[in-house]
Amino acid sequence: MTKEQETRTPGSEQGRVDEALAEGVPPTDPATSDDVAGERVDVAPEGLAALLEEARNRADDNWNQLLRARAEIENLRRRHAAELEKAHKFALDGFVRELLPVRDSLELGQVAARDETADLGKLREGTELTLKLLVDAMAKFGVEAIDPEGEPFNPEYHQAMSTQPRADVPPNRVVAVIQRGYLLNGRLARPALVVVSQAPA
Template sequence: MTPESTDKQTPDVAAAAADSGSSAAELTAIEQHAATLAELNAELEAARAKADEHWDQLLRARAETENLRRRQAAELEKAHKYALDSFVRELLQVHDSLELGVAASLDPGADLTKLREGNELTLKLLGDVMTRFGVAPVEPEGLPFNPEFHQAMSVQPRADLAPNTVTVVLQKGYTLNGRLVRPALVMVSGAA
C-alpha cells in the first residue's frame, strides 16, 4: 500500500465509521490513528528523500575519487617518463663540450695544451652536473676496505699498512644520493 493510497483511505474510514453510528471516542481514536499514520508517511518520505540524497552524494564522491586516482596515475606516469629531463638538459652541455673538443682535435694545427685544457674543463663540467644530481665518487684510497662500497680485485702484501687497507683504486665507484651505483674496484693490503 503506497502512502498516497493510505492518505486517501483514512478519511473514508472515518466517514464510514461516522455513518455506521460509531461513538465519538471511536471516531477520535480513528482520527488520531489517521493523523499518526499521516505523520509516519511524511517521516518515511523525508527519510527516503534523505537516503536518495545520501546515495547521490556517495555516487558523486566515488566518481570524484576515481577521477582523482586517474589524474594521479597520469601525473605519476609523466613523472616517471620525464624524471631525467633536467639531468639530460645538464648533460647536453657536456656533450656539446665534447663535440667541440673532438672537432678541435681534428684540426691539423691543433694545440695539444688547449685540447688538454678543454678536456679538463669538460671533465669538471661533468663532475659539477653529477654533484648537482647527487652522484658522488667513492674514492677509498688509504681507507679500510668496506665490502659494501668496494670490490677487491687483488691483495698486496704490505708491511707499511694495516691489513685490509685500500692501497690502489683501479676504478672509482659512485653513489647516487648515498646509494651505491657502482662499487670501487680496489687493491687491498694484506699481511707482509
C-alpha cells in the same frame, strides 16, 4: 458478566472501539497512528503521504551525493595515476638538462681533435673543463665518487681485485684504485675496484 460486557471491557481493543462509537468519536486506526510516550497519536493518511515523500526526497539527495562522491574519487584516482606516470616518465628531466652541456663540450672537443693543427694544450684544457662540468652535474643530484686510496679496505664500499705484498704499508690497506666507485645520496651505486695490501711473506 454478559458477553456484551466482556466485549466492552476497558483495556480491550474492541471495548475501546465500542466506547468511541458510543461517544461519537471515530476510532483510532492502528495502521495510521504512532505511540508517543505511551499515548496514541493519530496520523492522517495525508500526513503519511507527506512523510513518505520527505523520506524519498532525502533518499534521492543521499543517492545523488553518493554518486557525486564516487565520481570525484574516480577523477582523483585517474588524476593521480596520470601524475604518477608523468613522474616516472620525466623523473630524469633535470639530470638530462645538466648533462646536455657536458655532451656539447665533448662534441666540440671531438671536432677540435680532428683538426691536424689542434693545440694539444687547449684540447687538454677543454677535456678538464668538460670533466668538471660532469662532476658538478652529478654532484647536484647526490652522486659522490669513492676514491679510497690509502684508506683501510672496507668490503661494503670496496671490491678487492688483487692483493699486493707491501712492507711499507700496513696490511689490508687500499694501495691502488683500478676504478672509482660511486654513491647516490649515500647509497652505494658501484663499489670501487681496488688493490689491497698484505703483509710480505
